[in-house]
Amino acid sequence: MHTFIGDIARYDGKKATIKGWLYNKRSSGKVHFLLVRDGTGILQAVISKDETDHTIFETADKITQESSLIVTGIVRKDARAPGGYEIVAKKVEILQMAQDYPITPKEHSIEFLLPQRHLWIRSRKQNAILRIRHEIIKACRDFFDNRGFINADTPILTPASVEGTTTLFPVEYYGDTVYLSQSGQLYNEATAAALGKVYCFGPTFRAEKSKTRRHLTEFWMLEPEVAYLDLDGVIDLAEDMTVYMVQRVLKMRKEELKVLERDITKLKKIKKPFPRITYKEAVDIIRKKEKNFKYGDDFGAPHETIISESFNKPLFVHHYPAAVKAFYMKRDPNDESLSLSVDMIGPEGIGELIGGGQREDDYEILLKRIKERNLPEDAYKWYLDLRKFGTCPHAGFGLGIERTIAWICGVKHIRETISFPRMLERIYP
Numbered sequence: 001m002h003t004f005i006g007d008i009a010r011y012d013g014k015k016a017t018i019k020g021w022l023y024n025k026r027s028s029g030k031v032h033f034l035l036v037r038d039g040t041g042i043l044q045a046v047i048s049k050d051e052t053d054h055t056i057f058e059t060a061d062k063i064t065q066e067s068s069l070i071v072t073g074i075v076r077k078d079a080r081a082p083g084g085y086e087i088v089a090k091k092v093e094i095l096q097m098a099q100d101y102p103i104t105p106k107e108h109s110i111e112f113l114l115p116q117r118h119l120w121i122r123s124r125k126q127n128a129i130l131r132i133r134h135e136i137i138k139a140c141r142d143f144f145d146n147r148g149f150i151n152a153d154t155p156i157l158t159p160a161s162v163e164g165t166t167t168l169f170p171v172e173y174y175g176d177t178v179y180l181s182q183s184g185q186l187y188n189e190a191t192a193a194a195l196g197k198v199y200c201f202g203p204t205f206r207a208e209k210s211k212t213r214r215h216l217t218e219f220w221m222l223e224p225e226v227a228y229l230d231l232d233g234v235i236d237l238a239e240d241m242t243v244y245m246v247q248r249v250l251k252m253r254k255e256e257l258k259v260l261e262r263d264i265t266k267l268k269k270i271k272k273p274f275p276r277i278t279y280k281e282a283v284d285i286i287r288k289k290e291k292n293f294k295y296g297d298d299f300g301a302p303h304e305t306i307i308s309e310s311f312n313k314p315l316f317v318h319h320y321p322a323a324v325k326a327f328y329m330k331r332d333p334n335d336e337s338l339s340l341s342v343d344m345i346g347p348e349g350i351g352e353l354i355g356g357g358q359r360e361d362d363y364e365i366l367l368k369r370i371k372e373r374n375l376p377e378d379a380y381k382w383y384l385d386l387r388k389f390g391t392c393p394h395a396g397f398g399l400g401i402e403r404t405i406a407w408i409c410g411v412k413h414i415r416e417t418i419s420f421p422r423m424l425e426r427i428y429p
């Protein structure tokens with residue numbers, strides 16, 4: 001097999017064959033430096049006029065950006081080379097000469113790059129983001145797996161809404177209308193009663209009408225759900241998971257964070273405990289800056305920014321008014337107007353990363369809530385069953401993967417955190 005650039009250090013002083021694409025090229029007349037990328041890294045191939053066959057030197061002279069090529073040579077350490085190693089090429093084979101690759105090393109506008117997303121993901125920064133995405137997902141899975149959770153995924157085609165009926169995507173299903181899942185939560189509640197502690201991880205869909213840097217119409221959510229867990233317990237769980245995930249990226253993805261020029265001193269501060277404040281306390285913070293904010297209103301992005309500004313780590317806001325939260329939220333036994341809900345708001349203006357809480361576990365009350373919100377009772381019959389057959393307190397949350405990646409990578413807009421973003425005005429490529 002050929003050598004992946006990511007493993008190149010093991011080949012110091014030895015012969016290796018690398019297969020990839022031309023990322024960039026520098027020439028000094030006598031020497032060509034080809035920057036070859038293969039997805040696992042970038043390696044400089046050195047081809048000097050005096051030391052290599054002149055046909056190879058000429059091939060290297062002609063090769064264009066993103067042409068596919070195979071280089072065989074001797075690997076050597078060189079502090080000046082990007083990555084610390086280079087390969088002294090003995091043989092260069094071009095598989096295909098790319099013509100007029102549209103994304104040149106200069107800066108491009110986002111309007112230009114988005115329709116080129118299938119090619120844009122080859123660039124260094126986008127590559128680093130997708131690698132960190134992988135690490136974050138793996139870290140979350142490991143976190144729950146290590147604690148004995150069972151991954152029980154939930155359906156994507158569903159008969160009912162979870163998070164309100166205004167953002168549903170309908171799908172025609174053999175003459176019926178079903179919807180793309182907004183969240184796996186309701187099914188998670190069933191699997192939690194079967195398996196104790198579970199999580200699901202999958203794509204979720206919301207027909208968002210707003211065009212913001214925090215909203216996609218298709219995004220991925222990691223959702224744990226635990227039987228016999230209460231609001232405090234679910235906040236502890238979210239806190240532990242977040243710390244674990246950030247530590248893991250700091251440890252495993254140093255290079256990628258460097259490529260992104262991420263200020264890691266900020267990430268190093270992500271340690272327990274995170275502040276926990278009530279909705280009411282959050283309103284007091286907002287009112288210091290925005291006098292007219294009404295108690296009872298939901299927070300928008302600017303309010304979340306105001307709340308998070310006074311802290312350099314994520315914080316939890318709990319006990320939101322029941323009226324601004326979903327039908328399934330359990331009410332505070334001491335104040336019916338409040339829900340046992342929690343959001344985790346990230347630092348650096350990223351906004352809400354997690355939404356969750358304790359679920360209504362009483363049959364009659366839940367049925368009342370479903371009716372109050374004019375939800376189709378029939379579609380929730382099975383969900384109500386969970387309250388009829390061994391109901392118990394239970395809680396869970398959903399972590400938005402793309403927003404989490406945007407925060408950890410320090411990128412402003414979540415469209416860069418998924419290979420192919422789906423937004424109000426974008427379904428291509």
Ligand code: 4AD
Pocket residue numbers: 162163182183184185206208214215216217219221223224352353354355356357396397398399400401402403
């Ligand atoms: O707060 P949300 O709506 O909570 C739920 O869906 C619960 N049913 C989850 C649960 O308790 N199991 O969404 C959870 C998270 C948000 O905090 C946010 O990070 C992300 O999902 N999110 C979005 N991310 C990108 N684009 C969108 N349109 C998003 N909507 C929510």
Ligand code: MG
Pocket residue numbers: 343352354355
């Ligand atoms: Mg929410």
